[in-house]
Amino acid sequence: xxxxxxxxxxxxxxxxxxxxxxxxxxxxxxxxxxxxxxxxxxxxxxxxxxxxxxxxxxxxxxxxxxxxxxxxxxxxxxxxxxxxxxxxxxxxxxxxxxxxxxxxxxxxxxxxxxxxxxxxxxxxxxxxxxxxxxxxxxxxxxxxxxxxxxxxxxxxxxxxxxxxxxxxxxxxxxxxxxxxxxxxxxxxxxxxxxxxxxxxxxxxxxxxxxxxxxxxxxxxxxxxxxxxxx
Amino acid sequence: xxxxxxxxxxxxxxxxxxxxxxxxxxxxxxxxxxxxxxxxxxxxxxxxxxxxxxxxxxxxxxxxxxxxxxxxxxxxxxxxxxxxxxxxxxxxxxxxxxxxxxxxxxxxxxxxxxxx
Amino acid sequence: xxxxxxxxxxxxxxxxxxxxxxxxxxxxxxxxxxxxxxxxxxxxxxxxxxxxxxxxxxxxxxxxxxxxxxxxxxxxxxxxxxxxxxxxxxxxxxxxxxxxxxxxxxxxxxxxxxxxxxxxxxxxxxxxxxxxxxxxxxxxxxxxxxxxxxxxxxxxxxxxxxxxxxxxxxxxxxxxxxxxxxxxxxxxxxxxxxxxxxxxxxxxxxxxxxxxxxxxxxxxxxxxxxxxxxxxxxxxxxxxxxxxxxxxxxxxxxxxxxxxxxxxxxxxxxxxxxxxxxxxxxxxxxxxxxxxxxxxxxxxxxxxxxxxxxxxxxxxxxxxxxxxxxxxxxxxxxxxxxxxxxxxxxxxxxxxxxxxxxxxxxxxxxxxxxxxxxxxxxxxxxxxxxxxxxxxxxxxxxxxxxxxxxxxxxxxxxxxxxxxxxxxxxxxxxxxxxxxxxxxxxxxxxx
Numbered sequence: 199x200x201x202x203x204x205x206x207x208x209x210x211x212x213x214x215x216x217x218x219x220x221x222x223x224x225x226x227x228x229x230x231x232x233x234x235x236x237x238x239x240x241x242x243x244x245x246x247x248x249x250x251x252x253x254x255x256x257x258x259x260x261x262x263x264x265x266x267x268x269x270x271x272x273x274x275x276x277x278x279x280x281x282x283x284x285x286x287x288x289x290x291x292x293x294x295x296x297x298x299x300x301x302x303x304x305x306x307x308x309x310x311x312x313x314x315x316x317x318x319x320x321x322x323x324x325x326x327x328x329x330x331x332x333x334x335x336x337x338x339x340x341x342x343x344x345x346x347x348x349x350x351x352x353x354x355x356x357x358x359x360x361x362x363x364x365x366x367x368x369x370x371x372x373x374x375x376x377x378x379x380x381x382x383x384x385x386x387x388x389x390x391x392x393x394x395x396x397x398x399x400x401x402x403x404x405x406x407x408x409x410x411x412x413x414x415x416x417x418x419x420x421x422x423x424x425x426x427x428x
Numbered sequence: 429x430x431x432x433x434x435x436x437x438x439x440x441x442x443x444x445x446x447x448x449x450x451x452x453x454x455x456x457x458x459x460x461x462x463x464x465x466x467x468x469x470x471x472x473x474x475x476x477x478x479x480x481x482x483x484x485x486x487x488x489x490x491x492x493x494x495x496x497x498x499x500x501x502x503x504x505x506x507x508x509x510x511x512x513x514x515x516x517x518x519x520x521x522x523x524x525x526x527x528x529x530x531x532x533x534x535x536x537x538x539x540x541x542x543x544x
Numbered sequence: 545x546x547x548x549x550x551x552x553x554x555x556x557x558x559x560x561x562x563x564x565x566x567x568x569x570x571x572x573x574x575x576x577x578x579x580x581x582x583x584x585x586x587x588x589x590x591x592x593x594x595x596x597x598x599x600x601x602x603x604x605x606x607x608x609x610x611x612x613x614x615x616x617x618x619x620x621x622x623x624x625x626x627x628x629x630x631x632x633x634x635x636x637x638x639x640x641x642x643x644x645x646x647x648x649x650x651x652x653x654x655x656x657x658x659x660x661x662x663x664x665x666x667x668x669x670x671x672x673x674x675x676x677x678x679x680x681x682x683x684x685x686x687x688x689x690x691x692x693x694x695x696x697x698x699x700x701x702x703x704x705x706x707x708x709x710x711x712x713x714x715x716x717x718x719x720x721x722x723x724x725x726x727x728x729x730x731x732x733x734x735x736x737x738x739x740x741x742x743x744x745x746x747x748x749x750x751x752x753x754x755x756x757x758x759x760x761x762x763x764x765x766x767x768x769x770x771x772x773x774x775x776x777x778x779x780x781x782x783x784x785x786x787x788x789x790x791x792x793x794x795x796x797x798x799x800x801x802x803x804x805x806x807x808x809x810x811x812x813x814x815x816x817x818x819x820x821x822x823x824x825x826x827x828x829x830x831x832x833x834x835x836x837x838x839x840x841x842x843x844x845x846x847x848x849x850x851x852x853x854x855x856x857x858x859x860x861x862x863x864x865x866x867x868x869x870x871x872x873x874x875x876x877x878x879x880x881x882x883x884x885x886x887x888x889x890x891x892x893x894x895x896x897x898x899x900x901x902x903x904x905x906x907x908x909x910x911x912x913x914x915x916x917x918x919x920x921x922x923x924x925x926x927x928x929x930x931x932x933x934x935x936x937x938x939x940x941x942x943x944x945x946x947x948x949x950x951x952x953x954x955x956x957x958x959x960x961x962x963x964x965x966x967x968x969x970x971x972x973x974x975x976x977x978x979x980x981x982x983x984x985x986x987x988x989x990x991x
Contacts, residue, residue: 202433204519207432207434208432208434209432209433209434209435210432210434210435210436211436216748236584237586237604241584241586241604241606244581244582247450248601248602248605248606249605250603251604251605251606252586252603252604254603254604255586255602255603255604256602256603258604259603281447281448281451282436284451285447285451294452315465327846337630344462344530349587350603353587353588353589353591353592353593353623354593354980355469355470355473356625357469357473357975357976357979358589358622358623358625358975358976359625359975359976360469360626360975361587361589361625362626363699365585365587365625398808401431402431404431404432407434410521420436421436421437422434422436422437423434423435423436423437424433424434425432425433425434425435439926442951458724466564470624472976473976473979473980474905474963474976474981474982475669475976476669476967476974476976476979477962477966477967477979478660478904478905478963479668479669479903480656480669480670480871480963480966480967480971481670481871481872481873481902481963481964481966483658483659483669483670483671483672484655484656484672484868484869484871484872484875484966485869485872486672487655487658487659487674487865487867487868487869488670488865488866488868489865489898491863491864491865491868492865492896496788496862496863496864496865497701497864497865497866497882497892497896498699498864498866498882498883498892499695499696499697499698499700499703499864499866499867499879499882499883499884500699500700500703500747500883500886500887501864502616502693502861502862502863502864504693504859504860504862505693505696505697505700506636506695508697508702508768508772510778511772512771512772513730513773516700516703516704516705517643517701517704517705517708517724517758518700518745521701521809522757522765523807523811524764524768524771524772524807524808524811525697525698525701525758525759525764525767525768526701526757526758526759527735527757527758527759527763527804527805528757528804529741529744529745529752529755530569530745531745531749531752532565532742532745532746532749533565533746533749536773540708
């Protein structure tokens with residue numbers, strides 16, 4: 199379609215299932231992070247009481263349950279959205295790779311580091327950095343869910359060496375990904391209020407044509423179609 | 429009244445049969461691999477125990493070949509009774525080889541021992 | 545994998561306290577197993593392996609062992625993924641006594657040590673290294689009195705005891721020989737596992753009349769060493785004999801400290817071999833675990849796996865197959881049956897390998913052994929036995945059953961540790977840790 203006629207229009211980027219999944223996932227993630235980290239470091243420094251530690255872990259498990267059901271629910275009840283997301287994240291073209299030549303121009307933009315060329319090649323629905331980090335985030339979600347349940351219930355079956363490594367990767371893996379989310383994903387998301395409001399607002403998940411064209415021109419060109427009124 | 433005028437193309441068009449099969453295939457591989465790893469882990473949980481037991485049963489077979497199968501074939505044990513002029517479970521042998529037990533509850537105990 | 549040990553602290557035997565402290569008598573070692581609160585992350589694994597629910601603390605909390613409930617079995621220590629649980633160790637004391645030329649130090653090694661010691665020096669679980677182990681002990685300055693032999697001795701005692709019970713309770717015999725069993729009804733329980741014994745004293749004290757009065761092989765060895773052996777074999781003053789048990793077990797450390805185990809001293813004083821005012825000495829002076837003895841050997845620069853593989857069997861090292869299988873779950877039962885069958889039927893078992901009573905990796909094993917009774921012209925007596933393989937999974941079930949049906953079994957072997965002593969709390973640590981045995985369904989989930 200011609201860009202001219204799309205000026206001022208709105209594009210549905212985030213379906214309701216995406217928004218429900220993302221919001222619950224995000225809130226649970228940070229609640230899980232805080233309950234877990236406070237207990238882990240509290241015990242390490244001997245600064246937390248047994249009652250508090252146990253209470254926080256009880257919350258951690260309930261939150262883990264919600265976190266798990268949220269992910270399973272998304273896959274089971276919105277498989278088409280999950281599939282489209284995975285397809286978009288797993289298909290890497292030349293432009294995706296070229297994004298990494300200058301990291302989307304962000305080093306230059308935020309830190310004045312003249313890394314790579316100035317131009318950013320046109321990206322699809324997700325740019326190179328998003329594809330890489332979202333794949334990591336989804337892998338982390340699955341890994342934390344699986345290891346979380348095994349750590350809570352599986353000690354008699356697993357043996358202590360396996361348990362030890364599950365524990366360490368669960369704890370430190372979550373810290374590393376939380377750092378990525380806090381220091382990269384969220385600040386970058388805030389760069390486009392259209393996207394940010396689109397995914398978080400209670401209501402329709404649409405964004406402006408201008409925001410879509412700026413961030414994901416190839417997506418607009420290949421995958422976006424006019425809504426057919428019935 | 430729609431809030432938006434444009435949307436993404438439908439999933440079947442985007443994913444296609446090949447794409448769908450690719451995803452299902454990858455998930456199946458992941459599930460089978462995880463299942464195999466966990467099954468292997470669980471079935472080998474007792475390997476250390478069984479191996480150590482096997483070592484002792486091998487020691488047993490070695491001794492059976494030397495006609496030392498049962499405890500009553502150990503002449504040194506019978507020598508003890510001869511030297512000490514005693515019999516199993518009786519008299520002096522009872523005093524040396526037998527014991528009694530102490531019932532313990534979570535309450536403080538005094539003089540609560542069971543004797544024969 | 546290493547285990548942190550600690551020296552026995554002041555007051556660990558309640559020496560300055562009252563006759564009873566909690567449910568410990570004065571003299572008994574307490575706090576043998578300790579959770580180091582600085583290293584505990586609250587993962588809750590230990591609590592799931594404790595057979596007596598002696599660990600307090602929920603998920604996330606620093607866990608603590610309740611000494612009054614603890615039987616010192618060390619399963620929690622074996623299971624802890626973070627090495628946060630520590631063991632009281634007497635290695636220093638034994639090293640000191642080995643250097644004392646006046647002392648005659650005797651190593652008393654259990655069956656299970658010889659199939660695990662190699663692991664501490666790069667070998668595999670199950671590597672049978674008896675000869676090298678004995679040579680290593682001798683090089684370190686020990687004389688050896690093999691527990692495998694006192695295991696045989698235990699069978700002679702317990703076999704006789706059990707048969708007297710069968711004659712009294714099942715065959716209706718009344719005679720001076722068997723009337724002492726009037727106060728010891730069936731079912732008969734084994735008594736060689738100190739973890740089981742303390743568990744029983746605390747939680748199933750009503751079973752006391754049923755439990756065999758026969759001592760464990762280690763304790764029997766201690767008493768015989770300082771009476772029979774000191775006099776007839778070694779020609780030593782029993783006060784100079786230092787008995788060092790070497791076992792796969794941390795509960796043995798507790799067992800050796802039980803105040804009643806001074807029977808050799810009593811025997812010597814009663815017979816006039818020692819003056820009446822001789823201070824009491826224990827039958828077993830120290831109990832070291834397999835890990836402890838490996839540490840001792842290391843400190844002396846001795847690697848058992850480099851010692852010669854041949855060893856001339858001495859009098860005090862002679863044992864039978866029945867003795868060596870004590871380290872396996874079902875081993876005591878099988879050993880007892882080989883002898884009980886021979887005594888009751890007048891003939892040896894055609895096949896001495898009684899596979900049906902071997903615990904292997906099943907948490908509960910039941911079997912019926914038909915025994916033709918010589919005294920009744922070959923009439924078959926169906927001996928019903930049970931083997932509790934690990935107190936955690938099925939001990940409660942078995943105790944509940946016999947509350948309701950005392951005739952279900954005649955003879956029950958109970959081992960605290962899953963798999964038997966080979967998987968004791970004092971064995972070299974392996975990554976697979978302390979194991980959950982079959983059945984694995986329903987899932988062994990302890991929340």
